[in-house]
Amino acid sequence: MGDGTTKRNEAFHPGRQPLKHHPDFWHAPHRIRGPISFLNPTRAHFQPQRGSARPAEPSSSSGGLEKRRSKYREADHGISYKWTSRNNRKGRHALAVNPSIPLAELPYLAPPFTASVRETFRGIQRMFTVFPVWDVSYDVATIFTVGSVIWVINACFVYLPLVQPDTEFKNEILYGGGITAFIGATIFEIGSFFLMAEAVNENRTGCFSWALEQALSHDAENGVDGIHLRPSELHCTHHHINKYNLVGKQCNKFGHVSTKPEYAASSSPSPRSGSRNWIWFPSKEEIRTHYIHDLGFLASFSQLVGATIFWVSGLSALPGIYNHMSRPVTIIFYWTPQVLGGLGFVISGALFTLETQSHWYKPAFKTLGWWIGMWNFIGGVGFTLCPAFGYDERSWAQYQASLSTFWGSWAFLMGSVIQWYESLDKYPVEVDRGDQSDEGSGDGKR
Structure with missing residues (x-):
């Protein structure tokens, strides 16, 4: 070294x-x-x-x-x-x-x-004209974008009936919210898996x-x-x-x-x-000597662990499961996985943000990767606050739980769209x- x-x-x-x-x-x-x-x-x-x-x-x-x-x-x-x-x-x-x-x-x-206006508009144009599906970084960005859109839709199903009760239709929260929660959690899990694969297949020598x-x-x-x-x-x-x-x-x-x-x-x-050929899992020696000290790997691993735990709550949100769970079971299999999974998202976003900085205490405001990590960090905070409020059955707490999912979903969407732009700016x-x-x-x- x-x-x-x-x-x-x-x-x-x-x-x-x-x-x-x-x-x-x-x-x-x-x-x-x-x-x-x-x-x-x-x-x-x-x-x-x-x-x-x-x-x-x-x-x-x-x-x-x-x-x-x-x-x-x-x-x-x-x-x-x-x-x-x-x-x-x-x-x-x-x-x-x-x-x-x-x-x-x-x-x-x-x-x-x-950074010029002209080149920025060219980058935005690429998002609608270039589709390199063979590029894992592009796939990660678009998968998270789709997943974030699903979560925004989910938040609308769950939050809008509390704000505008006259817009609610029968079983909107149970079916609309439950099904989109499962789909969104599954897409996040898939995206996190490819994010991890991207981290262990970085170009060793550049x-x-x-x-x-x-x-x-x-x-x-x-x-x-x-x-x-x-x-x-x-x-x-x-x-x-x-x-x-x-x-x-x-x-x-x-x-x-x-x-x-x-x-x-x-x-x-x-x-x-x-x-070397593409690998799905690094060796123990590589983990010990390199990846355990790599910020990108640690951030991706935190994201994968968080998404995997969070998926349990997505599964338990499905109609036929959620509406048949007792209060203690709901706390264990619905709210608690959201807390742990949300913390994984928070840690991941913080590490991705830190990776782009020259010093741990100096934000890199002019770097795309910094904003991607920051928006994901904010989204993780929202997804963590949701179950924190959700443990309380009182109406004000349930309102805040739904609101946290709403703005957290939009934060994830912002980060994902910027990551989509970044993936095409080679x-x-x-x-x-x-x-x-x-x-x-x-x-x-x-």
């Missing part, structure tokens, strides 16, 4: 070093970090070598963090590859561009920032998945050599691009980056290393302000 003084969140395990099979890139050691010292790093920055060997890395004993920072500031090219654990799970490849560096000094031109191409003559006047960075699925080693099946590894046999000759270590592609281009973007409130994105 590093020398004896290196914290776990400041260095990668040798077997999981991102881009280790890309000799054209070197990483900035001071920009490897995670929010919790005893957990794995969640972010890192990599820069391409530019005509010379990578800068020497001073030892921690001789210079410390400031010497390493000065070395890498001198070598800053303005464009870097930003690896994050969340992006790695989702098959996303983020570029970070420093806007303070003049355009003429950039080694090549990057696409427009994805990939660059950008290629250089010559720009048109009128574009060349605006940048150095008219060389543009373009997304390239040909160089992607994530399983997300495999269009032939949902649970197989991608079909590209090579995991190299196409670069200009002065950036390339060799002119021929190197075989993909660290590749090549984000972010603003990078060097150390400030790591130490500030967000990662400079959105």
